[in-house]
Amino acid sequence: MSHHVLFNLDGQEVDVEVDENESLLSVLRERLGVTSVKDGCAPQGQCGCCTVLVDGEARVSCVTPVDRIIGRAVTTVEGLEPVWRDACAASFVATGGSQCGFCTPGIIVRCASAVAKGRVDRASMERALAAHVCRCTGWQSVLDALESPVALDPSRDLSLAAERAALEGGVPQQVDASVPLGGAKFADDMAPRDAVVAVPRSAGVEVSAELAEGIAWVIADTLRDARTAAGKVQGRRTTLDDSPPLPSLVAPINGVALATSWVDSGYLEPDASWCEPGGEPATARGNGGGFGGKADSLAPPAARILADRLQRSVRVVMSREDVVRFSAKRAPISATARFDGKLVTIRGTCASGGESRLSKAAEIASPYGVGIDAVWDTATLPVFRVSSALRAFGLAETAVLVEGALTAAGADRLSLIQDARSASVLLDSCVLGFEGAIAGARVKINAQTGKLEKVEVKVAAGDPLDDVVMRSYAAGAAHMALGWVLTEGLAVDPETGEPLDLTIRSLGVIRAKDIPEIEVSIVDEAGPPLGRSSDAVFAAVAAAAWDALLLVDGSRPATFPARETRTARILRR
Template identity: 50%
Template sequence: MSCSFSVDGVDVTVDDDGGSLLDALRDHLGKRAPKDGCSPQGQCGCCTVLVDGAPRVACVTPARRVAGRRVTTLDGMDPAERAGWAERFCATGASQCGFCTPGIIVRLAALEAKGVGPDDEAAVERSLAAHLCRCTGWRTIVEAFALGADEAATRNAGRDLDAAAQRATLEGGAAQHVGPEVALGRAGFADDTAPDDALVALRSVDGDWVVAESLAEARARSGKRQGRRTTEALAHPIALPEGDWVATLRTTWVEPAYLEPDASWCAPGGEPASPLANGGAFGGKVASEVGAVARRLADEHGRPVRVLSTRED
């Protein structure tokens, strides 16, 4: 079966393999603006797109649900409007690594299109409840919205981008670029730069790495399900203190926290892409095995291999 809809003004048809809209956008259509920060939990907002003009979280939206509808990613927005948002976010420091901001900009653009004024901080903060940001907090994002379409205010914000990049690199311990394109998610994240024909590797229930032609096939072969319906046994990292409690509450690393996926890819004989990308990549780990695994698997298979490791792994 197949599913047809419009993406960024272009009619498309994808196989209906039961996957999410995010899977269709990234893995079938090569759309890199929506990011995978927590799929399939729908908690981080990094994959937010517009469906018939309304914000939707793509990782929990089945692709078949948008059949016949109009999907708009950040890259499909009016170029002048998109550039304006990038400048606003850059002017106030509302984007650091740039992983979460494509989804945030899409939601704020929809909010502005509804007529919400630049001074309505309460409305902005309510809309941001659908998003997680590992870097900035909300203050600078609210300030970016408050600039509105005031080009003069944006130009006169007076940030020294080179100094900002140097400071971010020193504070974060990983190279970080600062500029308008970062807010648009174009900071060179590993999972965005992998070749379209790269094999996909995921860890299986047995702890081994399974390699497949597609993400959907790798997931099926791994025997695992991540997120709220995880196949992993839930382990509580902190024991409850003894006592006569009226109620108790415990959480785990995988429920309902977002997953912080690490990603890398490598071509045979090449150097692996860093999972840290632009200063951390939404929680990318300083010590991660994905680069070494990508190099080994690429050499073994004689093809580029994209390695994804979730928080559960």
């Protein structure tokens, strides 16, 4: 039953009509239009994007019933003390601690509470970040921004920063102090609130729906009504394992074998779009491409179809559970590789849809001057969609196999490297990217404890344009690569292809407290800026991490994620 609640929002008394059991997040976004408070996983309460202060204490608003805040003071990023807040936002721009910016307002709000209590040291900030997920940055630049305000260099040209971000993300990106405060143009923040709302129907729910892009969409006047009618998909975390779906192969003598699991992109902004009849749908890639995961998002085409069919403005909104169920996944592989002194021979199978990208990766000239002979079979696996557009797909799979084969054959990388450019980035790996950027990496693991200690990255991508952004993307790619090797996997029903882990935390993204120091060196080069340097970094770090596990454990894990290693166990504690 609807009723009125009164509370103080950012210093103003508000009186708003709400439904029974409505969350504070729903009231803020849907009824009061406060879009700096983001919905990354509601109602899971796991990502921290919806964090606000209630009487000065940080709370995730998606699991806070609005009835509990009657008569209390709610503070969003807009209501924080402006001098501190704006310095904090500038600090995020100065360190590169905010890329897409979806996670950042919640982080800033929580840290405002910590600062008010005098907890300003790095350890306190790390603890505060335990309640948050950031997929873009690799955390270090977030901690740098929070530990002590870093002034923004007035001579820095943020248009060049945005240009580098676009080259890395593959879509136009905004880089300025409004982004950390939630001001990037995300589709669902810009959607007209009088549009009807379309959400995916849950399996087994008997309610009328409109089919578009292979999904049954339940339409209602409000997001809350649509979600109620569509039925709840439980954001469960299964105890099933995320073993690779393709059978493991036996490593050839002096060679390697690897099988990888399903992986979700894990981008924080759930897919959304809106469209007017006869119009162009809003892009789902408002301030970032979801690392390629949104390249073929179903939200914009569905919004267009539904708007044209219903002759009304339609707002398409996916929940976290919907994103995991319907977004394209990284195609698993199972392959072997062997180096005979001249040629790396790769033989393997990949989930159907990944083969052309894998073949293309093998055609890139190796920085080691060795040939790559790769043959990929395909297997049709029962998962909704795979995408070869995901970050470094093909490049990273090929790189880990090539580097693994070189190590298994006892090859001396330095003697193989044939040009000065490759030598300038060579560490324990060296990978040339699809667009000409090149990166090398070293991953240090403590031999006694198995704990990740440090990641070193060297990267060259022509004119960097903006070192801060390029470093931030490199660190984020290193963080994601470590996750791919060690912790990230998705349990999928082998019969139906239905993902079984639907919570943001179950995806295995490495937490702030677990990420080691990531040192990124940019090799300055003349010439035009080259894109996707972070893809090369991802591939180089993954290859170096796989070799580092061999070094400390004495045997090479045959699967990603390498769950059974000491290093992975520490990360999952």
